[in-house]
Amino acid sequence: MTVARVATGVALLAVVLLAGLALYWVLTRPQPLSAEVSAQAGTPVDAPLAAPGPAASDGKDVFNVAGCASCHTAPGAEAADAPVLAGGKRFATPFGTFVAPNISPDPDAGVGDWSDADLMNAVLRGISPEGSHYYPAFPYATYTHARPSDIRALIGYLRGLPADATPSQPHEISFPFNIRRNLGLWKRLFVSQDWVMTDPPTPEATRGRYLVEALGHCGECHTPRNILGGPDRDAWLRGGPNPSGKGTIPDITSAGLDWSQADIAGYLKTGFTPDYDTAGGEMVDVIQNLSKLPQADLDAIAAYLKAVPVGN
């Protein structure tokens, strides 16, 4: 019977579609931190402009390594000791233009009324307080490796920075990239909890691994990306086209960079290359942040870079 056959076909198709949707729903579901981890983060903060907690000085170091100010200060803002994280910088990419949001402690325009758990989920999992995925222009694929205690310290520091009432601007992303739910799949494909360097040769390089792979997010620019914008971990730090702008990002493994450890640490401190040329482009901001770190941490980053495997 043709009618029965068509009906069966339609029913089957419906089942397949529903199953597919259910699978999509499950695979793309945001996965916040466990209650355990976020409970450790403390109770929601009532006073939006709460003074920074006792960990603020460490929080400042975390802030500087993680480079929050480079993206979240307003375009053209002067470097400041207590930066105003008003947002507004634009990042043109093959997927559209992302606009850095206001993450100052302003309760309306910024993140002042978010709980610590909200902020931890944002940084460590790339999930908003409403439970939607953030775009990976926000380098949570890196920060996911950070120690929760360090991110708590960072949050304490952020809460003590000046508030700014400039509203965040929407990203300019078109279909299909504007469907945030899809980012759940992106995360499954490209966010890994594993270190790239599985076996750092020295304690110094281990510290450097933490600074580079968990906070400094060097790999976000220095590692090439595939057509879905996922990092190619097999070509870790081997350089490639600039993901948001002109030019090429250099290879910073020892295959592409024959600088000594002291040269690298010196560059991160002052911006001078071994030939006394100087940093340009986005590295200027990076060095502005990194130059505030203890010398031992800059040496550690350099030790890590010297130890990065260069592949075949």
Next chain:
Amino acid sequence: MKLPGSTFSRYTLAGLLGVTLTATAVLGAAHMDKKGLEDAIKARKSHMQLYAFNLGLLGGMAKGEIDYDASSAEGAAANLAALAAMDQGRYWPEGTEAGMMDTRALPEIWSKMEEFDTATDGLIQATMTLEEAAGTDLQSLQAGLGDVGKACGACHKPFRKPE
């Protein structure tokens, strides 16, 4: 060359010479041929090399690769300050930007000339501070050098094309 006459006349002469040079430069820029443009680029690249040569000594001391020596540090820092203070008006004729010539100079140098001047002033300030600090001790040298690095970056970030 030792000029004859009083200080007054020497400065007057220098002033007149300056006016003449400036006038020539403006005229020259208006009729500059390709060779003239290339020469300007060559001049500014050479200027950068002179920075690098002097920074090499100071940076080597800051990194601990060269033993700190107050008088040679002071000399190199004084050179940097002198270089930064030199008039560079003729280095930047229109038409010498990236894409048109062999240079990484971005067109923003000409469209945002005021910001470019501010960045240049930043280097003058930083090198003057370094000149005072370099002969004091190694720590002062390191701190002063860090600020010079920042001043370099403050110009290279907005005005130099990334490689």
